Amino acid sequence: MTDIVTGAGGRALSRKGVETRRRLLEAAEQVFADLGYPDASIVKITEAAGVGQGTFYLYFASKQEIFAELVRDLNRRIRQTMKEASSRGTNRLESELLGFGAYFRFTEEHPGLYGIIRQAAFVSPEMFRFHYETMSRGYIEGLREAKARGETGDIDPEITAWALMAAGEMIGLRYILWGDGRMPERVVAEVARIVRGVLEAET
Numbered sequence: 001m002t003d004i005v006t007g008a009g010g011r012a013l014s015r016k017g018v019e020t021r022r023r024l025l026e027a028a029e030q031v032f033a034d035l036g037y038p039d040a041s042i043v044k045i046t047e048a049a050g051v052g053q054g055t056f057y058l059y060f061a062s063k064q065e066i067f068a069e070l071v072r073d074l075n076r077r078i079r080q081t082m083k084e085a086s087s088r089g090t091n092r093l094e095s096e097l098l099g100f101g102a103y104f105r106f107t108e109e110h111p112g113l114y115g116i117i118r119q120a121a122f123v124s125p126e127m128f129r130f131h132y133e134t135m136s137r138g139y140i141e142g143l144r145e146a147k148a149r150g151e152t153g154d155i156d157p158e159i160t161a162w163a164l165m166a167a168g169e170m171i172g173l174r175y176i177l178w179g180d181g182r183m184p185e186r187v188v189a190e191v192a193r194i195v196r197g198v199l200e201a202e203t
Contacts, residue, residue, distance in 0.1 A: 013059075021059045023049045028070050033112025037067060037123045064124070071120050071127040074113060075134055081106050083138070092146035096195050100168055104183045107172045114169075114177050136161050152199045160198060167194065 013021060027048035031040045042063055046053045060066040085102035089095030107113055120128040136158075143157035152160075168191075175187050 017058075020049075020051060020055065023051065024056065024059055024066065025070055025073055028066050029074070029110070029112055029116065032067060032070065032119065033115050036115070037063075037119045067120075068124050068127050070116065071124065071131055074110065074116065075131050078103065078106055078113075079135065079138065086142075092143070092149075092151040093196060093199055095142070095146075096164070096199065097192050100191055100195065101188070103168055104172055104176065104188075107176050108181060108183065111177055111181065114173055132165070135165060139165065146199075155199065164195065164198065167191075 024045060027045050028040075031044050031048055035044065040063065042056050043053060045063075045066065046056050056066075060069065082099040082102045086095035086099035089098050117128065117131055120131065139161040140157045143152065143155065143161055146152050147155060147157060171187065171191060172183070175183055
């Protein structure tokens with residue numbers, strides 16, 4: 001069943017309304033990434049989206065609300081992208097590396113992601129925590145299931161999930177955001193070596 005997308009006040013949106021809401025979120029991603037939350041404004045977001053200022057309030061009640069929804073939206077899209085990629089793996093290690101690759105590609109396409117999530121720590125601490133806890137939840141469960149199938153060593157699924165999340169985020173920060181916008185092949189190979197070392201059983 002398809003989720004019903006709503007605007008301000010819980011109003012169900014038409015297809016055109018859903019498209020306008022998406023344009024506003026894409027514009028918000030650009031504006032918050034480029035200007036930062038304090039200097040971003042509803043006027044700048046609507047200008048970037050190509051809609052009138054009054055239209056904004058049909059979908060969001062405030063700048064704070066669209067920021068929180070942007071964090072939720074990016075979070076949802078990252079998780080879906082990684083899930084689709086990792087589902088093609090035949091074992092946990094393959095799934096892990098496919099998921100890392102998907103995360104790096106998403107970051108290449110959305111370089112503002114880092115700034116937006118870090119702004120959330122101050123603008124909306126509950127959304128900052130939501131982002132990481134939601135990212136970790138399925139990750140932990142996947143590692144727990146892989147361990148039960150004998151596809152990993154004697155890992156602690158929760159600690160391992162958070163450690164690998166941190167590694168992926170910091171490596172993306174260094175080589176995508178602070179690099180030339182693309183993940184170098186040598187870095188991908190080294191990430192694979194690190195992940196393999198973390199997951200495989202000691203011999």
